[in-house]
Amino acid sequence: MPNDQVNVKTPSPVKEQTQTDGHDQQLSGDVYYPSPDVTQQARVKDWQAIADFAAQDLRGYWAKEAEELSWFQKWDEVLDDSDKPFFKWFAGAKTNIVYNCLDRYQKTGVQNKLAMVWVGEPGDVRTYSYYALNREVNQFANVLKAMGVKKGDRVTVYMPRIPEIAIAMLACAKIGAIHSVVYGGFSVDALQGRIEDSESRVVVTADGGWMNGKIVELKKTVDDAVRRCPTVETVIVVRRTHHEVKMESGRDYWYHDLMKLPVASGKCQTEVMDANDPLYILYTSGTTGKPKAIQHVHGGYMVGIYSTLKNVFDLRDEDRWWCAADPGWVTGHSYIVYGPLLVGATSFMYEGAPTYPYPNRWWSLIEKYGITILYTAPTAIRGLMRFGESWPNRHDLSSLRLLGTVGEPINPEAWKWYHRVIGKEKCPIMDTWWQTETGMFMITPTPTVPLKPGSGTRPYFGLTAEIVDDQGNPTPTDEEGYLVLTRPWPAMLSTIYRDPERYVRQYWSKYPGKYMTGDSAKRDVDGYYWIIGRVDDVIKVSGYRLGTAEIESALVSHPAVAEAAAIGLPHEIKGQAIYSYCILRAGHSPSPELAEELRQHVGQHMGPIARPEQVTFVEKLPKTRSGKIMRRVLKARAQGLPEGDVTTLEE
Ligand code: PRX
Numbered sequence: 001m002p003n004d005q006v007n008v009k010t011p012s013p014v015k016e017q018t019q020t021d022g023h024d025q026q027l028s029g030d031v032y033y034p035s036p037d038v039t040q041q042a043r044v045k046d047w048q049a050i051a052d053f054a055a056q057d058l059r060g061y062w063a064k065e066a067e068e069l070s071w072f073q074k075w076d077e078v079l080d081d082s083d084k085p086f087f088k089w090f091a092g093a094k095t096n097i098v099y100n101c102l103d104r105y106q107k108t109g110v111q112n113k114l115a116m117v118w119v120g121e122p123g124d125v126r127t128y129s130y131y132a133l134n135r136e137v138n139q140f141a142n143v144l145k146a147m148g149v150k151k152g153d154r155v156t157v158y159m160p161r162i163p164e165i166a167i168a169m170l171a172c173a174k175i176g177a178i179h180s181v182v183y184g185g186f187s188v189d190a191l192q193g194r195i196e197d198s199e200s201r202v203v204v205t206a207d208g209g210w211m212n213g214k215i216v217e218l219k220k221t222v223d224d225a226v227r228r229c230p231t232v233e234t235v236i237v238v239r240r241t242h243h244e245v246k247m248e249s250g251r252d253y254w255y256h257d258l259m260k261l262p263v264a265s266g267k268c269q270t271e272v273m274d275a276n277d278p279l280y281i282l283y284t285s286g287t288t289g290k291p292k293a294i295q296h297v298h299g300g301y302m303v304g305i306y307s308t309l310k311n312v313f314d315l316r317d318e319d320r321w322w323c324a325a326d327p328g329w330v331t332g333h334s335y336i337v338y339g340p341l342l343v344g345a346t347s348f349m350y351e352g353a354p355t356y357p358y359p360n361r362w363w364s365l366i367e368k369y370g371i372t373i374l375y376t377a378p379t380a381i382r383g384l385m386r387f388g389e390s391w392p393n394r395h396d397l398s399s400l401r402l403l404g405t406v407g408e409p410i411n412p413e414a415w416k417w418y419h420r421v422i423g424k425e426k427c428p429i430m431d432t433w434w435q436t437e438t439g440m441f442m443i444t445p446t447p448t449v450p451l452k453p454g455s456g457t458r459p460y461f462g463l464t465a466e467i468v469d470d471q472g473n474p475t476p477t478d479e480e481g482y483l484v485l486t487r488p489w490p491a492m493l494s495t496i497y498r499d500p501e502r503y504v505r506q507y508w509s510k511y512p513g514k515y516m517t518g519d520s521a522k523r524d525v526d527g528y529y530w531i532i533g534r535v536d537d538v539i540k541v542s543g544y545r546l547g548t549a550e551i552e553s554a555l556v557s558h559p560a561v562a563e564a565a566a567i568g569l570p571h572e573i574k575g576q577a578i579y580s581y582c583i584l585r586a587g588h589s590p591s592p593e594l595a596e597e598l599r600q601h602v603g604q605h606m607g608p609i610a611r612p613e614q615v616t617f618v619e620k621l622p623k624t625r626s627g628k629i630m631r632r633v634l635k636a637r638a639q640g641l642p643e644g645d646v647t648t649l650e651e
Contacts, residue, residue, distance in 0.1 A: 032451040044446040054462035065307040085508040087488045089300030093275040097302045098174040101341035102134040121210035121352025138268035140171035151176030156200040160209020176271035183328030186607040192225035208241035219245040275299025284436040285547030293497035304440035304491025309339040322348040324376040330436040359387035363395040375404035377543035404430040407543030415453035431456040439491030472511040483521040484514040539568035554605040560588040577613040590617035
C-alpha cells in the first residue's frame, strides 16, 4: 500500500486513543498515543513481549537479530564477557558488514532497487541502484588496494555530503581497512590532529563542497593539514565543485582518473573479517585532552544498527528514508551509510544547507522525492521553525509517515511544531538517545510506543539504563542523576583506538560494571527517561559534539592569548553556544577587534561550528588549587546562578 494512504484515516491528534500494545495503563503527563493505523502497520506490534523476551534472554534476542544477516562463519558465542569491559559480541564469527550491505543483494531483485538518491545543493541529482553502488564500491576498493592499502590500515576520509563519502567508507570496509571520517566542517587543526593520531597514509577528499551557495574549500584544508602530517603519501580528490585546486604531483590524484584505470575493476573480493575486527574509528570529544578515537567493529555494530533501524523506523520496501545528518558524524555512519543498506532501504542524501536558497528547501525535497521518514536534530527543527509555518505549508508533505530526532534534548515546543506542522499530527516522532560510543539507538520508542514530547521513552530491547547519584545509588523517581547503562549491547564501542586504558578509565571506572554515559537524566513514574544534558566538558553546539579542551587549545594557539576557558551556555536555536574567556599575554590589550579576531581564529583552526559566540577578556580564571579551570563556576557566573560548592576554588 502506498505510504500516503497509510494514515489517511487519522485526521487529528490521537491523544484520546489509549489502546496500545503493552501500554494499556494510562500514562502521566502530556502523552501522544499512536493511531490505530500506526499500530496496525507497525513491525513491532507487541513492544512489551519483545522487551520481556530480550530482558530474560539477552543473548537469545541478539542471536535472533543476527540470524537475519549473513555470516561467513557463525559465532561460537553470542557474547563473550570473560574480559569485561572488553565485551566480544559474536565471538568466533566471520563476516564483513559490506557483504551484508551490498554483496548479498547482487543477483537478487534488490540489485535493481535504488540504494541512494542524492541531491546536490545546486540542484544536480544522482541515483545509485544497489547494483551500481556495489560496482562503484568495488572499483574504489580496487583503487585503494592498488595504492597499497591493506587490511588494518587507516584511511582518513574528509568529504562533503556527496555519494563518494559513502563509497569511500564502504570501499575501506570491504577490504578490511579502517576508515577515519573527519567531519567536512572541521578545519586544519582538527583534521591534522586526527590524521596524525590515526597515522593514515591515504586521505580521500574532494575539491570542495557546496554549502549555502558557497564552496567549502576542503582540498585547501587538506593541503594545510597534510603539510604537517608525514605519514600521508596519497591524497585522492573527488571533483565536485570544478573550481581550481592545487594538485601536488606524486601525491594527489583525481578520483575519476583513478576509477578509469584498468586496475579499478568492478569486481572485488570482500575481505573475510573476524566479527571483532575494527570497522572504523571516529574521533569524538570527551572530558579532557585530545579527542578520542572510538572504535567500532564489523559484527556487533552491524547487528545493532540493523536491528534498531528496522524496528525503530520500521523500514519497509516502499520507504524513502532521509537521515539529514552529516555522514561525518556517527549518525551518518550508522544511519546514512551502513544501516539503510543493511535493511535494503532507499536512502536520500542532500548536500547543502536546509535554508538554501530559501527556507523551504527541505520541504520541497520531501515533496519532490516522496520522503516517508525524516530523521534530524532539534537544532534544525528550531532553525526552520523560526521562518514560520507558511514555508512548509506550501508543500505537500503527506508522504511522511514517521519522524525522528537526535543529538540533544528536544524542547516540547519544537517537538509539537514538528509533530503538528511537519507530521500533520499523524507521524509518531522517534526521539532517539544515543552516542558515538553506543553506535546505535539506545533509549528510543518504536512507532507504537506512546510518546511524551521531550522524552526518548525507554531503553531499546535488551538494554537497561539507571539513574544514579555520585555514589552509584539509584536516584528516586523524577530526580536528576547520572545516566549509566548496565547491560552490554552489540554496537558498543570495542575500545578507544590504541588506548584501551583510557577506554576503561573513561567509561567503566566511576561505577564498576556500569557504562558511564556522561549525561544527566531523570526517570519519571512511567519509567520514561528524560535526558538533561552533558555533565562533563562536552559542549553540544547545534547537536555537534565539541570538547572545551579543543576550543581552548585553538584559542591559546593565537599569539595574544595566554590562557583560555570555554563553556557552553543555553542558546535558543543551537541548544548550546560557546562562550570563551581569555587572559591576554603582556603587551596585548582587550578590544572588540581582538575579540573578533579570536573568534575567527578558532573558526579557521577548528571549523566554523567551534567559533565562540562571545570572547570575554579576563584577568583571572576560577581554578582549583591544583590548577584546573572550574568551568562550572564560570557557567554559573555567566548565568547569574549560585556558584555551588567552591571549597576547592583557589582563592
Ligand atoms: O548528550 C547526549 C546527546 O548527544 C550526546 C552524544 O553525542 P554524539 O556522540 O555526538 O552523538 C550524537 C548522535 C547520536 C549524548 O551523550 N544526545 C544524543 N541524542 C539525544 C541526546 N540528548 C537528548 N536526546 C537525544 N535524543
